Amino acid sequence: xxxxxxxxxxxxxxxxxxxxxxxxxxxxGETGAxxxxxxxxxxFVLGWRGRGDVVREGADRAEVEAVFELPEGHPARxxxxxxxxxxxxxxxxxxxxxxxxxxxxxxxxxxCAAQTLKSLSECLVEIxxxxxxxGLLNPRGHRALLDExxxxxxxxxxxxxxxxGLKQARTRLAEARTHLENVARDREYLEFAVDELDKLAxxxxxxxxxxxxxxxxxxxxRIRVDIAKAAQVMGREGAEGALVDAARWLGAVEDRAEGxxxxxxxxxxxxxxxxxxxxxGVADCLEALDFNPVELEQVEERLFAIRALARKHGVQxxxxxxxxxxxxxxxxxxDEGAGRIAELEQxxxxxxxxxxxxxxxxxxxxxxxxxxxxxxxxxxxxxxxMERATFRTELSAADPGxxxxxxxxxxxxxxxxxxxxxxxxxASGGELSRFLLALRVCLSGGDxxxxxxxxxxxxxVGGATADAVGRRLAALAxxxxxxxxxxxxxxxxxxxxxxxxxxxxxxxxxxxxVHPVTDDARIDEIARMLAGENLTDEARAAARALLRx
Numbered sequence: 001x002x003x004x005x006x007x008x009x010x011x012x013x014x015x016x017x018x019x020x021x022x023x024x025x026x027x028x029g030e031t032g033a034x035x036x037x038x039x040x041x042x043x044f045v046l047g048w049r050g051r052g053d054v055v056r057e058g059a060d061r062a063e064v065e066a067v068f069e070l071p072e073g074h075p076a077r078x079x080x081x082x083x084x085x086x087x088x089x090x091x092x093x094x095x096x097x098x099x100x101x102x103x104x105x106x107x108x109x110x111x112c113a114a115q116t117l118k119s120l121s122e123c124l125v126e127i128x129x130x131x132x133x134x135g136l137l138n139p140r141g142h143r144a145l146l147d148e149x150x151x152x153x154x155x156x157x158x159x160x161x162x163x164x165g166l167k168q169a170r171t172r173l174a175e176a177r178t179h180l181e182n183v184a185r186d187r188e189y190l191e192f193a194v195d196e197l198d199k200l201a202x203x204x205x206x207x208x209x210x211x212x213x214x215x216x217x218x219x220x221x222r223i224r225v226d227i228a229k230a231a232q233v234m235g236r237e238g239a240e241g242a243l244v245d246a247a248r249w250l251g252a253v254e255d256r257a258e259g260x261x262x263x264x265x266x267x268x269x270x271x272x273x274x275x276x277x278x279x280x281g282v283a284d285c286l287e288a289l290d291f292n293p294v295e296l297e298q299v300e301e302r303l304f305a306i307r308a309l310a311r312k313h314g315v316q317x318x319x320x321x322x323x324x325x326x327x328x329x330x331x332x333x334x335d336e337g338a339g340r341i342a343e344l345e346q347x348x349x350x351x352x353x354x355x356x357x358x359x360x361x362x363x364x365x366x367x368x369x370x371x372x373x374x375x376x377x378x379x380x381x382x383x384x385x386m387e388r389a390t391f392r393t394e395l396s397a398a399d400p401g402x403x404x405x406x407x408x409x410x411x412x413x414x415x416x417x418x419x420x421x422x423x424x425x426x427a428s429g430g431e432l433s434r435f436l437l438a439l440r441v442c443l444s445g446g447d448x449x450x451x452x453x454x455x456x457x458x459x460x461v462g463g464a465t466a467d468a469v470g471r472r473l474a475a476l477a478x479x480x481x482x483x484x485x486x487x488x489x490x491x492x493x494x495x496x497x498x499x500x501x502x503x504x505x506x507x508x509x510x511x512x513x514v515h516p517v518t519d520d521a522r523i524d525e526i527a528r529m530l531a532g533e534n535l536t537d538e539a540r541a542a543a544r545a546l547l548r549x
Contacts, residue, residue, distance in 0.1 A: 001481040002042075002125070002451045003090075004067040009059035010044070011037045012503070012512040021497045024477035026484045027514070028492050028525060029501030034512025035485045038501070039127070039455060042066065045095045046125060047105070047117030054097050058509070063096040068124055068451075076123040080107070083116050091124075093117060127453040128436050136410070136439050137423055143366075143408035146393060149443055150369030155362045156403065162355040163402040169351040173344040180337040183330060190331045193313075197324040202306050207317035210303040217296045220289035227289070231282045234275060243272055359404040366395060366406055373442060380438035384472070385465040386431065389414045391439070410439065433457040434465070437472050444476055451481045458488040470494035489529040493546035500525050523547070 007016040012034050027035050044054060045064040055062040068091040070076055080087045086108045094106040095117065105112050107120070128136060136145070147156055233239060247268045254261040310317040370393035377391035390413045398407035411420040414431055423435055437457055444452075458469045470491040476482055477496070486492055498517045503510060517525045523543045524535060530546075531539035 001069050002066060002483070003069050004065075005038070005042060006065040006067075007038075007041045008061075008063045009056040010041050010054055010062045010064055011056060012510055013037060013041065014056060014511050016514055018499070018514060020481065020483065022477075022479075022481050023496035024474050024482050024484065024494060025497045025499070026486055026492045026495035027499050027501055028486060028529060030503070031487075032503065034503055035501045036455075037512055038514070039453065039485065042125070042453075043127075044097070045093050045117070046121035047095070047114040048121065052101060055099050059099075061096055061098050063094065065092065065094040067092050074123070076120050079116075079119050079123060083107075083112065083119075085110055085112065085116070091120070093120065123450075125451045125453060127455060128440060128457055136436050136443075139409045139422065142393075142410050143403065143406065145443055146366055146369055146373065146408050147403075149373055150365050152362060152365045152369070155358065155365050159355070159358040159362050159404050160402045162351070162358040163400075166348070166351040166355045169344070169348045173341070173348050176337070176341055176344050180334070180341060183334055184337070187331070187334055190327055190334070194324070194327050194331055196309065197320065197327065200305060200309060200320075202309070202317065202320040202324070204318050204321050207303065207306055207310075210299055210306070214296065214299050214303060216288070217299065224286065224289045227282060227286055231279065231286060234279050234282065240272070240275055240279070243268060243275065247272070355400070359400065362404045363395070363406050366404075366408065370395060370408075376442040377438055380441055380472070381434070383468045384434040384438060385461075385468065386414075386434055386438075388416055389431070389435075390416075390420070391435065392420055394420075433459055433461065434469065437469060437476075441472050441476050444480075451483065452476065453483045453485075455485050456487065457484070458486050458491050462488065462490075466490035487529065489526045489543065489546055492526055492529060493543070493549070498522050498525070 001022060002020050004020065005016075005018045007013045007018075009015075018038075027038060029035050040051070040054070041064045044062075045066045068076070070089055070091050076091060077087050080091075088108060092106075092108050094109075095103065095114075096105075097103045103114065105114055105117050107116060147153070235241075247265060250261050250265055250268070254265060306317050306320065310320055313320070313323055315323055373393050374391060381387060381389055381391065392411050392413075394409050394411050396407045396409075398405055410423055412423055412426050412431075412435055413420040414426060418426075420426070423432065433456075437454070440452065454473065458466055461469060466488045467490040470488065471494060473482055473484055473491060474494040474496075484491060484495070492498060499514050500517050500521075501512060501514050503512050505511070523540055526543035526546060527535050527539035530542050
């Protein structure tokens with residue numbers, strides 16, 4: 001709730017310090033005394049749109065500071081956390097305006113944007129008046145007010161969750177359809193490319209292997225003759241035979257050489273082993289070089305086909321197998337796409353049913369709450385001398401969305417048989433004030449920690465009706481805080497705290513000031529509201545009677 005308001009050089013106010021209290025607070029004063037300036041100042045520090053020339057004549061800068069008390073769980077605390085601002089039990093808002101129009105704002109001594117102030121204000125203050133479009137007169141907020149009255153937070157959360165699920169399912173389906181349409185355009189190309197790769201069936205590393213085989217076969221004709229000659233020289237008719245004969249001759253006389261031939265014979269044995277290894281290698285080489293000329297043609301044909309296909313697809317030959325798998329997967333995706341689309345369509349259908357079920361439950365909750373609210377309004381309107389008027393909460397079909405598929409509007413008819421219409425279009429000034437008050441009383445259950453401001457909501461009513469308005473305002477203020485700008489003595493008499501706004505002229509300058517009134521001063525102020533400036537004993541007696549209730 002609002003605990004304090006400090007104003008410096010704002011419009012007609014030079015310096016003002018106000019401390020507000022829980023309960024019903026009233027501001028009274030003559031017309032033009034400056035009561036509206038207090039609301040302008042509060043709106044300024046809360047970031048509301050207002051007049052641009054707010055700096056008092058003769059001053060360089062205007063500044064307003066508002067102090068609010070935030071109990072645990074107050075919604076303003078979440079706004080502070082989301083904005084990265086200090087969260088404390090006391091909230092201090094400050095905003096200044098220079099003569100050149102530049103404005104600055106602070107929250108708990110931290111600089112912030114005016115939008116942050118505005119977001120906080122929606123949790124802190126609610127203003128009601130005949131020309132206010134931020135409160136109950138705004139049809140865009142009627143559905144939220146009805147949901148709060150209905151206690152539909154859980155159903156609303158379920159509906160929003162179901163709507164989010166439906167949106168996601170629709171998005172996935174749309175993306176899948178678009179993707180399938182895009183890849184389906186390439187179906188003919190994919191079928192041809194996959195068939196071509198299927199027939200060729202290239203393998204990783206095959207290009208290098210074929211190239212080496214090709215080069216070997218091309219060289220085979222030139223080198224095979226020399227290799228064959230070498231094989232012949234190393235054979236039985238050549239080196240092998242000679243070494244075997246030498247080993248045989250030496251072995252026959254070894255025992256008579258007194259051990260001198262042991263090492264030569266061992267060397268010959270090793271030489272024969274190495275010669276055998278060389279012969280096997282040469283034989284393998286000759287076998288490898290022994291090819292059919294048709295094979296060379298076949299190797300070259302496959303090698304050139306692989307390289308041509310790689311160039312066609314803009315990849316390296318060794319990347320063809322991976323490309324083959326990718327193209328096959330894309331073709332399979334097209335073939336399987338229809339099944340995937342059908343699956344996603346079923347998911348959308350299921351999400352749609354879930355949303356419709358949640359939205360229907362929310363609509364049922366709203367309809368029942370609307371009937372209760374209409375009944376409660378009928379009971380509230382009677383004491384306000386509007387027993388012939390009717391209030392109706394109208395639900396109509398709206399485009400489905402996160403908050404369901406209902407449009408909600410509060411409508412009234414001031415006389416039996418008269419057509420119903422929006423609050424601000426049908427009701428006259430005094431009737432509108434009473435409708436707003438009755439509606440605020442009915443909807444006040446969830447407004448803990450909210451400061452409600454009524455700007456001359458009692459305009460156009462008097463006597464018993466004004467007294468009923470005062471009683472309703474006092475009841476509304478129990479356990480909370482209500483600020484009322486009023487010209488009605490019946491309303492002022494119900495206040496727990498009373499301030500008088502006065503206009504004075506000092507040094508040729510017109511200034512507005514606010515003074516608390518208690519005891520005799522309060523009696524005189526209510527008497528003035530009853531009888532005018534000429535106070536009489538009768539007016540004071542009437543004021544005392546009002547204060548006694």
